[in-house]
Amino acid sequence: MNTKFGLYVERDFHIVSALGNNKYLDLINNRNMVIKTTNGRKTQIWYFHQQSLTIRTRYNNQSFDIRSSGRTRDMQIWSTNSGWW
């Protein structure tokens, strides 16, 4: 476990909303983050990547990212760059 980040390295996980429907963090258009019903797709599987210290998707190994290098509020996946966003 990476104790600073509170996540196990390279151990697959889902991210589940605490709201009533317990929907899963997922992607639409293979880019933008949304919540969806669990559907068995790789777009709902995430892991912590120790070298980059980012959370990546098993769909294409891109990383959590705040769009426009952090200048917006929208969450997406993007090529890994380990910027603060």
Place this chain on the structure above:
Amino acid sequence: MRDSKDAEGQAVDVQKRNGQDNQRWTIVYLDKKPADITKGLHPDFNLHCNRPFYLVSRMPMKRVVEMHGNANVWIKRYTKNRLAQRFSFDCVSKTIRNEQWKNYVMEIQGNGSSTNFRCTASKNSRWWQLFRYQDGFFVNDHGKVLDIQGSVDTENRNLQMVTKTGKINQQWDLIYADQYPEEPKKGELNKDFGLYV
């Protein structure tokens, strides 16, 4: 969650911390995750997993939903063992596939922008491909219900997903194939009509 909406496909963004549930998440490691429901009744969708069923209209002729060659879906008189009239719920993808063309799933055409109800080979489990059976209605997450177009109970009548009116052309019986009643044969009584065949 944007606007704190707990809806299918709701966008996710970053905001100042507020401590509310719309900002709370649980990490569930796959090796510790409880087993998914893969058989029996799925409580969220009110559909049995992988158990073929017919959708039977409550209009007088009791026609069933059928997929035909070009992926559109219509109503048709029941024909025994016609797989195009059978559908089953996939508990993993949460979609409903046809038993004749097993890689086709039910959807609202045009990524949900149309009203036309059909089947597609492009399975993506988006909201326009998710349906549940509820109190005699076949409904989706946006509150639309399956409807016989124009309330006309004829062969090959088209189906659509529209706003609920509650009328009989929107009401369906979901009958599993292993429980579908045999139609009366020659010399037997048709109870609905009170006449012998």
